[in-house]
Amino acid sequence: MELLDLKGKRALVTGGTKGIGKAIADELAKAGAQVIVTARTNPDKTPHHFIAADLTDANQVTQLAKEIDNAFGGVDILINNVGGLTTPSGGHSTLTDVHWEQELELNLISAIRLDRTLIPKMIEQESGVIVHISSVAGKQALWNLNLAYAVSKAALNSYSKALATELAGKGVRVLTVAPGATKTAPMVRFINDYATSAGITAEEGMKQLLAQTGGIPMGRMAEPEEVAQLVHFLVSPSAAYLTGAIYAIDGGSLPVVS
Template sequence: MESNDLKGKRVLVTGGTKGIGKAIADELAQAGAAVITSARTKSAEGTHHFIAADLTKADQVLALANEIENTFGGIDILINNVGGLTTPGGGHSTLTDAHWQQELDLNLISAIRLDRILLPKMIEQKSGVIIHISSVAGKQALWNLNMAYAVSKAALNSYSKALATELADKGVRVLTVSPGATKTEPMIRFLNDYSTSAGITPEEGMKQLMAQTGGIPIGRMAEPVEVAQLVHFLVSPSAAYLTGSIYAIDGGSLPVVS
């Protein structure tokens, strides 16, 4: 990728202070973009323009969009990265209405709200790219570990495809990136908690989890920067003909053709 191919582009990365989000923000800034990050709380390591926002709350989504409009006049690229697994495992009997709503608010509705409020300016300028960060769980749910999360990501995939079709002739591209196991703090924490509860080592826990999904043929988790590099390509001029597709970055773990 060219090191300056995003010069002059205004980018918002939600959940952009840690993990995959931070890697994306850093990667796109290095490519010349003016990067804005949002999260509930600011990280001490952040070097990009930061706006605090809880995107599960409609009023804070509106406040975020208003600050972006007043400070930057809009954005050119939106990375909907905020999300996560926040509900317990154990299957349907462990999940309450509140659990389902919590997961949908975080992983689906937050992106829908932000898209809706930022899209009019993109349509007006007849250009823009929206990336939804999903998960391979959206295509391969593990009932005992991530049922509500997987369902919310599957819904995000469907919404993203529909939105891409709607906007294709308006100059706005919409794409989905679905990481598999990625070496982030939440993933390491999840592995440690899972292993502790099972009375096994984190290495054994990783093997058990991977056995449920068929393993990772490449033999390791992804690094956040590898996801960021894929996102960089997809938002760049080199990907101008791409829209509506889901890109798994999973080391070959999804046992499906599509």
Template sequence: MELKDLKEKRALVTGGTKGIGKAIADELAEAGATVIVTARTKPEQTAHHFIAADLTNANEVAALAKEIANTFGGIDILINNVGGLTTPGGGHSTLTDVHWNQELDLNLISAIRLDRIVLPQMIKQKSGVIIHISSIAGKQALWNLNMAYAVSKAALNSYSKALATELADKGVRVLTVAPGATRTETMVKFLNGYAISAGITPEEGIKQLMAQTGGIPMGRMAEPEEVAQLVHFLVSPSAAYLTGTIYAIDGGSLPVVG
């Protein structure tokens, strides 16, 4: 790929102020794209155009889209990165209707809502790329840790595939990236919290969690920049014939074929 293969492209990265989202935003900007990032609160520093928005709120999504249309005329690349594990572990008996709705709204409906509002412009210009950031949890749920989260990501995978098929002849590509354990600040906090609740050291906590998923053959977590580099390739002209596929980036940890 050329270093500036995204020159003149407009990209929106949701949850683009930290972790994987920030790494993606920085990567796309380095490749020449004009990058817009959104999150609920503005960071102290950002190199990109920031718009505050809660994507679980339909009115704020509409306002976000309006500001982008007025300022940039639309977008060419959408990275649906907002999401997270917000519900307790412990299995079905610990999860209430509120928990289930909360996880589905954050990890599935927020992406559907934003896709729906930006797609008319992409279809009109007969070009665009949408990336949904999912998780390998969508294929490998841990009932005692992430049941609702895993279900929401599995639903996102299915939605993304269906949308890709619908849009394949309209010039819009839709792909899914499913990271495994990635060394973000949020992941480190989660691992530390898990270790404290289990009465073990953080190192033991990491080993215990990794053992539940069969371990990571490459022996380490991914770096956010590695996920960003995959996303860069998928939105670039080099990936023009790719759509509807889920790309796991997990160091070989998923113990399945495909």
């Protein structure tokens, strides 16, 4: 248990007020970490230290870093969880420049921007862990459903790997977690919207969506808490020799070897 203990660690979880982000924040707090969460709004009244910020706005990222530095002196753990599918389905012809730009800004640039702001303190203290929350879509794009989102996550995977190599000798580990279908409110809305547009039930919509990815061998979606437990392990002393890897947590759905 000592190897999973996070007492004395300062952790920032972006998008930490709901879904996977909330589950991660709660899990790290249970392990003893001092948890800071950020999101544009805080409707859930989180028990963790909350700082409002829109990470697609460079000025707000700078202000976030200043507040963290003033209150906590930096962070030991950074979970880049902010992201999401915001673009319409239908393939390349439905996606405008604005669609592509907003998806890249949300799922890639926001993480790069925050990393660049907080990494110097990690290098100075010669320790730190960064986890980028990606998606199995980064390795398996569905052209008719999530093209821009999948491309942005594939770019995040590549960036994360390169950053890990750069920082490996400076005491900072960088890892990527790629969830598959996870039972969150946005996922439920996505399934319901898809089913409504197709004129089928939500259950039928879920079956159709999962069929496009080959299904889930374990027969169910992940719970947010299961993703959080993986993240907890990766940021803990138990994972001290791990960096640069992508960890899919998808119930076996990704039909590739690596």
